[in-house]
Amino acid sequence: MRLTNYSDYALRSLIYLAVKPEPETLANISDIASSYNISKSHLTKIIHQLGQLGYIESVRGKNGGIRLAYAPKDINLGVLIKQIEPDFDLVECFATPVSSDDRKPRSTGLPITLINEDVNKTVGCVITPVCQLKGVFFEALTAFITVLEKYTLADIIKNEDELSQFLFSQKM
Template sequence: MRLTNYSDYALRSLIYLAVKPEPQTLANISDIARSYNISKSHLTKIIHQLGQLGYIDSVRGKNGGIRLARAPKDINLGVLIKQIEPDFNLVECFVTQPSNSAGINDDDNYKEAKSPRLPLTLIDESAVTENNAQSGCVISPVCQLKGIFFEAITAFINVLEGYTLADIINNEAELAGLLSQT
């Protein structure tokens, strides 16, 4: 399993905002991009989505910028990753279910259920397509591997759901020192 750069940059952005010396002061995308040596234009899309999902606040204008909208202890890593990863389709017999990326806050569902809800499901590969052609892998109806992959992804998400942004910034002073050196 490999997360996209998009998720990596989203996590880095949240870390940057969480370890600023004065968390309520505004930061800007250029500072984050410079600190991590990543593309400002790519980061702009990520920051926009994090704002839509309620992880950061954006203030427009001459003295505008961004800051965390939630306390680091309230940002669950598993929930975040499920919201921003485009899919978890390790093999072709997985299909992505509709995601919450349109701004629906999955955090409430997480607090209530505390159970893994992956944005994917196994599909019946023996199903016939609209052209009456069989789709996918020929062994899918009897394949044991797809169940193992599903179990592995579930375990991956379960581990992430056990951590928050606060857990990964417990060395805040060291992180802030490294990020301010740029």
């Protein structure tokens, strides 16, 4: 399983906001992008989504910026990843469940379900209807998400002083 750069940058942004020297003060996207040497334009999309999901607060205007909307202990990594990863389709026989009425992903507690292929239907893999491997992948992916759900942002910033040195020392 490999997470997208999008998820990686989202987590890094939250780490940055959680360990900045004065948590109440606003940060800006340029500073985060510069600290991690990542694309500001890509990061802007990520910050926007984190704001829409309620993880960060945005303040507009000349002195505007962003900050965490919740305490780090209240930001669950598994929940976050399930919200921002575009899909968990490890193999073609995985699919994100979709509600037929509004075409939005359903909340099932798990990030994916398995497609029950019609035996007579043409699929990319000829053994999909009888394959046992998809069950193994499903179990592995479920375990991956379950582990992430055991941790919060607070758990991964316990070395806050060290993180701050790497992120902010060149600016001081």
